[in-house]
Amino acid sequence: MNVEDYIKHACSQHQKMLAVLLDPEELLESESICQIGSHIREHRPDFVFVGGSTFFESPDALISQLRNYTGDIPIVIFPGHPAQFTPAADALLFLSLISGNNPDMLIGQQAASARKIKESGIETISMGYILVDGGRESATARITGTRPLSASDPERIADTALAGEMLGLHLIYLEAGSGALHPARGSLIRSVRRFIRVPLIVGGGMHSAAEAEAAWGAGADIVVIGNHLEEFPADLALFVEARNKMNTHQKL
Numbered sequence: 001m002n003v004e005d006y007i008k009h010a011c012s013q014h015q016k017m018l019a020v021l022l023d024p025e026e027l028l029e030s031e032s033i034c035q036i037g038s039h040i041r042e043h044r045p046d047f048v049f050v051g052g053s054t055f056f057e058s059p060d061a062l063i064s065q066l067r068n069y070t071g072d073i074p075i076v077i078f079p080g081h082p083a084q085f086t087p088a089a090d091a092l093l094f095l096s097l098i099s100g101n102n103p104d105m106l107i108g109q110q111a112a113s114a115r116k117i118k119e120s121g122i123e124t125i126s127m128g129y130i131l132v133d134g135g136r137e138s139a140t141a142r143i144t145g146t147r148p149l150s151a152s153d154p155e156r157i158a159d160t161a162l163a164g165e166m167l168g169l170h171l172i173y174l175e176a177g178s179g180a181l182h183p184a185r186g187s188l189i190r191s192v193r194r195f196i197r198v199p200l201i202v203g204g205g206m207h208s209a210a211e212a213e214a215a216w217g218a219g220a221d222i223v224v225i226g227n228h229l230e231e232f233p234a235d236l237a238l239f240v241e242a243r244n245k246m247n248t249h250q251k252l
Contacts, residue, residue: 003047003074003091004125004170007199007222010046016216016246018045018239021078021203021226022066023052024059033062036233037069043240044073049224050089051078058086080140082113087120095173098164099130099157100146127171127201128164130157132184134176134205148177151184154191162195172196174220176204183211186218193219209235209242216246 001009010017020040027033040048048070050059063075063086074090085092094117097105117124131140131148140146149157161172174184174192183205193200202215203224212223225239 002123003076004123006046006074007171011199011221014250016220016243016250017047017222018212018243019047019049019076019201019203019222019224020045020229020236021049021051021224022062023226023230024050024057024062024084025052026230027062032230032233033065036229036236037066039229039233039236040066040073041069041071043236045236045240045243046073046222048073048075049078049093050075051080051084057083059084060086060088063088082109085113085117085120087122089122091123091125092117093127093171093173094124095127095129096164096169097131097140097146098128098169099132099149099160102146105146125171126169127173128161128167128169129173129175130160130164132157132174132176132188132204134181134183140175140177151188154188157188158191158195161192161200165196165198169198171199171201173201173203175202181205183207183215186214189215189218189220209238212239213242213246216243 048066050062066075077084077089077092079085094110096110133148133151164172176184184202189202199221200219201222201224202220203226206212206223206225207228215223229236
């Protein structure tokens, strides 16, 4: 089963999913790959996303090391730059920044890398990326030169997500930004969930399992944990436990 089919199947069963987002720049400059890798192998999130806004090289070296820990857990490229593409991963999130006004991030960089990606044969999943204000300027906003949508305008965010779905995008990602002070609010997630049918991913600013539970409860299908696990990798056990609890309740 490929990655997109796995996501669709889990959603059809009302099962919640957890992704760990790893920044190649941060991990390759530290000795934490073994530590976070060991927690991934033991606790088994659904996906490992690899990518970052300020890393302009192929993450081949990181993926090669991660394979020692992930087993059959899919490694998915979450690119912040075309140079981050590599066929060594299991799938690629082919994202378009639909919340911004930078045409290079909407279609320009995608067009520049599309042929290479097509020829590689890697599974490619189209995704609408919506940057939401998380209380602090994110690296994504700084690099792309775009402003996040205000969390106090849920209708506009929901309309943007719906437009992305109607344009044929297969996933929608609500992102509060790397290092956000707070994650997307439950009311915002519910507003988006009400209008779209495609799987909804929520990330940015998740600092506790309780926040992840709140996002899943509000309608997120996949919650992404990034910066927090770089500092507290052992907390992966708590997030996985929260996912398992949500899924057990769904079956009752």
